[in-house]
Amino acid sequence: MTGNSLSMILTNNQLVGENYIDWKRNLLIVLTAEKHKHVLNEPCPSVPTTESTAAQRQAYDKWISSDEMARCYILGSISNVLQQKHQNMDTAAKIMESLQEMFEHQGRQARQAAI
Template sequence: MSGGGFFSPLTMILKDSKLDGGNYVDWKRKLNIVLAAEGYKYVLTDPCPVIGRNSTDEERQAEAEWKNVDEMARCYMLASMSDVLQSKHEHTPTAYDIDVSLRTMFADKSRPARQEAFKAIMTTRMAEGASVLEHMLKMIAYFEEAKVLGATIDAESQVDMVLETLPDSYSQFKLNYNMNKLEMNLVELMKELQAT
């Protein structure tokens, strides 16, 4: 955990884009960046450790730490919302619960936006001679947008989709990738493509 405190430079990212509903995708992407940088993002996916009478000191410490981190994540989320959304969620018990509520309000109802994100992924093609770095960053942004809107595309499928967007000059790379049954994530693929 960075322990940078609530007024760290990272909070400026959220301050400049308060969630008002129409900007959910951008807000969520920026929130994920801030929570990951601060070491708080895990409370959106990992449940609070359950302790009982026979729990060890380490288990009790893990629960206390999770609750502290969750409270910080809640504060980041609430502070970066419009007043109306803030008042709706101020008594929501965990950051995870706030996340689910917002997803239900905005992401789950943005089927057209999700379809647009998929359309961008499926129709984008890298022009011959264009920067592979710029192309990869654009594709990664499309995948992230689709994810924020509730889509699930596994890492292997993302790589397969990117390979299909490359121009003919990368046909040897694609052939080697498939014949050698290579496995990469998007960042590794980006490095390999830049080296090609």
């Protein structure tokens, strides 16, 4: 799958509220394929100092770059109202936490319907 077809998944499945579970599943597919999903559950490495090794600097830079891409995928795949509410959040993980709080009731409803 190319990056263009991955972004089409999110374009065609934009989060508008009632489709949170489907949107999240599609987002996680895209973030996994693009190798950016780790920023949702791994903390940012410490900011490099003059004593940091090249590997530590590289790990930090990679995490920052992945988080920026994840934020772009998330913000680009949610409604304008949700974008405005979340665009100033620091990390992709914080955006996802906020969206989960807003729409977590849908998960409970889906589980109850399945049972």
